[in-house]
Amino acid sequence: MVQSSVLGFPRMGANRELKKANEAYWADKLSRDELLKEGKRLRLEHWKLQKDAGVDVIPSNDFAFYDHILDHIQLFNAIPERYTKHNLNKLDEYFAMGRGHQRDGVDVPSLEMVKWFDSNYHYVKPTFQNGQTFKLASEPKPVVEFLEAKEAGIVTRPVLIGPVSFLALGKADRGQSVDPISLLDKLIPVYVELLEKLKAAGAETVQIDEPVLVLDLADKIKQAFKPAYEKLVGANLPKIVLATYFGDIVHNFDVFPAIQNLHGLHIDLVRHPEQLEAVIGKLGPNQVLSAGVVDGRNIWKTNFKRAIEIVETAIQKLGKDRVIVATSSSLLHTPHSLESEKKLPEEVKDWFSFATQKTAEVVVIAKAVTDGPASVREALEANAKSIQARASSERTNNKAVKERQAKVTAADHERKSPFPERYAQQKTHLSLPLFPTTTIGSFPQTKDIRIQRNKFTKGEITAEEYEKFIEKEIEEVVKIQEELDLDVFVHGEPERNDMVQYFGERLDGYVFTTHGWVQSYGSRCVRPPIIVGDISRPAPMTVKESQYAASISKKPMKGMLTGPITCLRWSFPRDDVHQSVQAQQLALAIRDEVLDLEAAGVYVIQVDEPALREGLPLRAGTEREKYLSWAVDSFKLSVAGVQDSTQIHSHFCYSEFQDFFHAIAALDADVLSIENSKSDAKLLKVFEDKAYPRHIGPGVYDIHSPRVPSEEEIKERIAEMLVYLRPEQLWVNPDCGLKTRQWKETKAALTNMVNAAKFYRQKY
Ligand code: GLN
Ligand code: ZN
Numbered sequence: 001m002v003q004s005s006v007l008g009f010p011r012m013g014a015n016r017e018l019k020k021a022n023e024a025y026w027a028d029k030l031s032r033d034e035l036l037k038e039g040k041r042l043r044l045e046h047w048k049l050q051k052d053a054g055v056d057v058i059p060s061n062d063f064a065f066y067d068h069i070l071d072h073i074q075l076f077n078a079i080p081e082r083y084t085k086h087n088l089n090k091l092d093e094y095f096a097m098g099r100g101h102q103r104d105g106v107d108v109p110s111l112e113m114v115k116w117f118d119s120n121y122h123y124v125k126p127t128f129q130n131g132q133t134f135k136l137a138s139e140p141k142p143v144v145e146f147l148e149a150k151e152a153g154i155v156t157r158p159v160l161i162g163p164v165s166f167l168a169l170g171k172a173d174r175g176q177s178v179d180p181i182s183l184l185d186k187l188i189p190v191y192v193e194l195l196e197k198l199k200a201a202g203a204e205t206v207q208i209d210e211p212v213l214v215l216d217l218a219d220k221i222k223q224a225f226k227p228a229y230e231k232l233v234g235a236n237l238p239k240i241v242l243a244t245y246f247g248d249i250v251h252n253f254d255v256f257p258a259i260q261n262l263h264g265l266h267i268d269l270v271r272h273p274e275q276l277e278a279v280i281g282k283l284g285p286n287q288v289l290s291a292g293v294v295d296g297r298n299i300w301k302t303n304f305k306r307a308i309e310i311v312e313t314a315i316q317k318l319g320k321d322r323v324i325v326a327t328s329s330s331l332l333h334t335p336h337s338l339e340s341e342k343k344l345p346e347e348v349k350d351w352f353s354f355a356t357q358k359t360a361e362v363v364v365i366a367k368a369v370t371d372g373p374a375s376v377r378e379a380l381e382a383n384a385k386s387i388q389a390r391a392s393s394e395r396t397n398n399k400a401v402k403e404r405q406a407k408v409t410a411a412d413h414e415r416k417s418p419f420p421e422r423y424a425q426q427k428t429h430l431s432l433p434l435f436p437t438t439t440i441g442s443f444p445q446t447k448d449i450r451i452q453r454n455k456f457t458k459g460e461i462t463a464e465e466y467e468k469f470i471e472k473e474i475e476e477v478v479k480i481q482e483e484l485d486l487d488v489f490v491h492g493e494p495e496r497n498d499m500v501q502y503f504g505e506r507l508d509g510y511v512f513t514t515h516g517w518v519q520s521y522g523s524r525c526v527r528p529p530i531i532v533g534d535i536s537r538p539a540p541m542t543v544k545e546s547q548y549a550a551s552i553s554k555k556p557m558k559g560m561l562t563g564p565i566t567c568l569r570w571s572f573p574r575d576d577v578h579q580s581v582q583a584q585q586l587a588l589a590i591r592d593e594v595l596d597l598e599a600a601g602v603y604v605i606q607v608d609e610p611a612l613r614e615g616l617p618l619r620a621g622t623e624r625e626k627y628l629s630w631a632v633d634s635f636k637l638s639v640a641g642v643q644d645s646t647q648i649h650s651h652f653c654y655s656e657f658q659d660f661f662h663a664i665a666a667l668d669a670d671v672l673s674i675e676n677s678k679s680d681a682k683l684l685k686v687f688e689d690k691a692y693p694r695h696i697g698p699g700v701y702d703i704h705s706p707r708v709p710s711e712e713e714i715k716e717r718i719a720e721m722l723v724y725l726r727p728e729q730l731w732v733n734p735d736c737g738l739k740t741r742q743w744k745e746t747k748a749a750l751t752n753m754v755n756a757a758k759f760y761r762q763k764y
Contacts, residue, residue: 007059007296026095065094163224558602591637649673653674699733
């Protein structure tokens with residue numbers, strides 16, 4: 001019989017109960033016991049939900065109050081002393097590592113948090129000391145939760161992060177030099193102890209995640225698999241299913257001798273179905289294959305026909321008892337349930353499947369291949385109908401969009417003249433001084449702005465009233481920028497809630513959920529817009545506000561748009577056409593907006609692309625270069641239509657370009673503004689080394705705190721930048737995100753910034 005399996009379930013609950021409980025606990029509005037109870041309730045609810053759906057292999061220890069890697073940090077007692085020395089209770093110590101702790105005389109910042117592979121989830125980075133030791137927690141969470149489920153009559157498969165990934169995803173603590181992977185020998189006995197306890201508690205099988213296997217691995221990491229997994233096999237230990245996801249593992253086949261003895265192997269067949277045959281060829285003689293055919297990263301209904309074909313291929317080679325039907329990864333990256341969505345167009349809702357629905361999908365597929373298609377005929381027919389309806393829907397077949405895409409030429413991606421000629425025109429057209437000053441787009445979003453926006457959304461004020469309010473806000477920020485004597489103004493973005501949703505709501509091809517929350521980090525959830533069809537722009541999106549702002553400003557006004565890659569990456573993309581096609585559609589829509597802005601008298605236009613880097617495929621090589629090529633093309637297509645005298649800016653929230661500098665250079669943006677105040681100015685060296693010809697505005701001060709930087713400090717910062725950048729190419733601006741600040745410190749800081757720029761203007 002072919003079993004069905006889920007690799008992990010979202011933790012938040014149907015109504016983000018976990019977020020609410022956590023935040024109430026942090027605000028002293030919920031007791032520790034109440035929080036623990038709520039966690040327990042949610043776990044049970046999610047186990048039951050999967051059990052009722054008929055899932056054979058249900059995960060435990062996939063729950064976490066904050067983050068599952070943080071759970072393991074505490075489980076193995078890999079806790080830096082700065083967190084243990086205050087004798088906080090275990091829960092507070094845990095949250096202290098996740099989000100910092102500042103009360104009762106204790107003041108300790110959080111551990112570093114980083115993106116989980118190429119998802120929008122963030123994990124807490126394990127942080128090791130020289131001489132690091134490990135010790136199993138006295139009541140190990142995986143054992144506690146396994147027993148908890150067992151008591152409720154549900155036998156689960158505990159999920160652990162694997163020892164190699166746990167170390168490889170970590171780093172040495174500040175001031176420490178330890179190489180994490182060198183700690184393997186010390187860590188393995190703790191895993192053995194934990195596995196023994198799980199076995200004693202009744203766990204027959206565990207899922208051990210080694211997602212680093214999809215990355216390009218250094219030899220010493222690859223070599224760690226053998227000593228690690230040799231010791232994790234034994235009569236007193238549960239069987240191990242080793243899970244990989246988000247990529248293929250073919251390039252790491254030399255690790256196989258180390259894992260061929262394990263009970264089973266899970267691979268992601270949504271992202272990389274082509275790895276199936278090669279992996280089957282590598283399996284040990286009795287090894288089980290867990291086939292990840294239900295997408296854990298997106299919201300689309302699984303195409304049953306295709307999934308069943310893949311699973312059947314595996315069964316032909318391995319037999320039914322050696323194949324498991326599974327989600328491609330944990331369902332952590334999908335919203336809880338489609339049932340909560342009351343406002344989606346019915347047509348579109350029928351195409352979706354959230355975590356709860358995906359849980360049912362693995363069951364149907366497993367049944368279809370076990371008992372034959374007739375046993376689930378209705379489900380298969382309904383699925384085929386949905387897939388067919390989506391494929392033939394007008395939303396996914398917009399003729400006008402397709403025709404336009406077919407006509408795109410190479411020339412459409414190029415500006416009319418090379419940069420030196422453009423710049424000569426821009427300089428006079430915009431009367432820009434040396435060291436021009438500007439900001440990145442938003443200005444403080446006061447309470448009043450949020451109140452008015454809310455009233456407008458709820459229909460409590462009319463569109464005209466809201467528009468008037470926005471105009472007044474724009475007038476104010478223009479006046480302030482005049483007083484500050486900035487050189488290129490912005491309208492302040494008072495009308496925008498979010499940089500992708502704002503555009504998505506104005507484009508055809510997008511839909512929005514009301515409950516489609518996905519955990520981003522800790523208690524923070526995001527609700528990504530969904531690209532359901534071909535994208536087009538029915539009407540201008542930002543022209544009214546920018547045009548008004550330009551009309552009342554004596555200085556150039558910078559129009560502000562979100563770029564195609566960021567719109568794509570911060571949404572759930574379609575899975576029926578390549579992402580490059582969606583990016584090009586977005587680019588064409590933005591191109592129209594850019595040209596409308598120019599026609600409306602906006603001659604500086606910034607297209608933000610903060611998500612460009614996070615879209616980078618996990619492995620270097622062809623796949624990454626292909627991505628960069630279409631990503632760069634889509635940016636260029638979105639802006640290249642303008643006159644030479646119109647200045648194109650782009651913005652990135654970081655300065656680490658070393659890995660893909662050629663792509664940043666290929667954007668051909670006249671000005672790049674980048675977040676830099678918290679980074680080493682040395683990161684700018686690459687611009688010097690590569691003789692980058694165009695202009696750059698590295699953030700000269702950190703806007704993330706209310707602290708006002710002095711003029712001297714900013715001058716010093718500029719001096720550091722001038723080591724690597726030529727005076728003619730340097731813009732002076734803060735980092736991005738002023739919308740989160742108050743006006744008081746914003747004005748004070750920008751006054752100092754403008755004075756610092758003027759100082760250098762005198763000097764050169
Ligand atoms: N223009 C946006 C702002 O200043 C940019 C936000 C971002 O970089 N993430 O708010
Ligand atoms: Zn930014």
